[in-house]
Amino acid sequence: MSRIRTCSVCGVPSVYSRGHVWNDNGTIVQRRNANNRLCLYEAEGLRKLIANIEELVGMPVDRIIVEGKRKASLQYLRDAFPDFKLKMARMLRSRVYGSLSDMGAVFGFGRYELLDFRRKEHVKVFGRNIYCLPLLCGDLIATFNLVEEKQAKLDIADKDGGYEITVRAGGEYDEETSRRLQKSVIVPRPGDYELEGCPGCGVPQALKEYKWDQGEGVMTDTVTGRHMAFLGPEEIEIILRELEVELGEDIPRTIVEAQRQYVIEALGQSEFEKSPGYLRRQLAMRGLGNLVDLDLANERLDVVVENASPSLLVAGIMQGIYELITGNTSSYDLDRDGDGTLRMTVTRAS
Numbered sequence: 037m038s039r040i041r042t043c044s045v046c047g048v049p050s051v052y053s054r055g056h057v058w059n060d061n062g063t064i065v066q067r068r069n070a071n072n073r074l075c076l077y078e079a080e081g082l083r084k085l086i087a088n089i090e091e092l093v094g095m096p097v098d099r100i101i102v103e104g105k106r107k108a109s110l111q112y113l114r115d116a117f118p119d120f121k122l123k124m125a126r127m128l129r130s131r132v133y134g135s136l137s138d139m140g141a142v143f144g145f146g147r148y149e150l151l152d153f154r155r156k157e158h159v160k161v162f163g164r165n166i167y168c169l170p171l172l173c174g175d176l177i178a179t180f181n182l183v184e185e186k187q188a189k190l191d192i193a194d195k196d197g198g199y200e201i202t203v204r205a206g207g208e209y210d211e212e213t214s215r216r217l218q219k220s221v222i223v224p225r226p227g228d229y230e231l232e233g234c235p236g237c238g239v240p241q242a243l244k245e246y247k248w249d250q251g252e253g254v255m256t257d258t259v260t261g262r263h264m265a266f267l268g269p270e271e272i273e274i275i276l277r278e279l280e281v282e283l284g285e286d287i288p289r290t291i292v293e294a295q296r297q298y299v300i301e302a303l304g305q306s307e308f309e310k311s312p313g314y315l316r317r318q319l320a321m322r323g324l325g326n327l328v329d330l331d332l333a334n335e336r337l338d339v340v341v342e343n344a345s346p347s348l349l350v351a352g353i354m355q356g357i358y359e360l361i362t363g364n365t366s367s368y369d370l371d372r373d374g375d376g377t378l379r380m381t382v383t384r385a386s
């Protein structure tokens with residue numbers, strides 16, 4: 037494990053400021069490729085979301101999630117590792133697997149250790165504190181695809197409170213699923229919402245509340261105590277869309293419901309009573325979108341979030357917040373424009 041560099045003012049690992057930009061429109065993007073958005077999201081929220089979806093649809097959805105994440109991570113890694121770096125990396129495989137493990141640890145993905153590898157054949161790792169198993173499996177296969185230039189399949193075994201995961205060359209992709217999991221780029225709407233930045237490195241000031249345990253691969257929001265992860269919201273968007281294709285048109289409502297349940301179970305009312313400004317700042321700091329309008333009156337909530345992504349999760353958050361603040365059960369109408377704007381009205385259930 038190599039020691040990571042951090043900002044001397046805010047303590048945030050330098051990989052955040054060097055590799056990413058917090059824009060004034062509620063998005064975080066990769067510096068090398070502004071089409072790659074990132075967001076900060078609760079690891080438990082992702083796990084519960086998947087568990088809630090599986091409960092609601094009555095079947096496992098791992099296969100879709102692994103493949104969606106594999107494709108998205110491969111794109112991110114290709115942009116992060118230009119050809120010359122990759123050529124060197126292939127000569128020093130154990131180092132590249134180690135440095136990707138370090139990068140994952142800084143992003144809150146958990147800590148995985150390389151147990152064994154054979155060039156072009158397999159990589160075996162032990163992972164603990166994993167943010168979300170099918171998402172990490174997608175990341176590991178993408179790494180194998182990039183370094184070994186081979187398709188891959190997985191073996192997973194529970195071990196010592198973590199997982200032993202073996203990625204082996206072989207397997208065939210479901211081309212049909214793979215093709216559908218293509219990202220479509222939506223040009224974000226401009227904004228003018230400036231987050232106060234760290235004078236040392238420029239990342240939002242609010243990130244100084246986050247702490248990193250590099251050895252354990254955990255990033256914690258110390259205000260809420262939650263384990264956070266840094267990942268692409270559009271990856272989640274693609275996976276959710278794929279669930280809809282495979283499982284039917286009720287899926288968007290299932291996803292909003294799964295997310296509403298998580299918000300009600302896990303989040304505190306006090307967190308959102310602070311002010312609309314707090315919510316706007318939270319969404320922007322986390323790269324989930326730009327809250328341009330929020331009106332809570334007569335037991336009705338109207339919100340508009342531009343560049344909302346993952347939009348159905350933002351919708352579930354809004355419905356959950358409405359119920360936490362008012363104590364009402366609710367129903368909602370939502371509209372997602374092609375430009376990524378989420379318009380939503382939540383009202384008291386009759």
Ligand SMILES: [Zn+2]
Pocket residue numbers: 043044045046047048234235236237238239
């Ligand atoms: Zn800083």
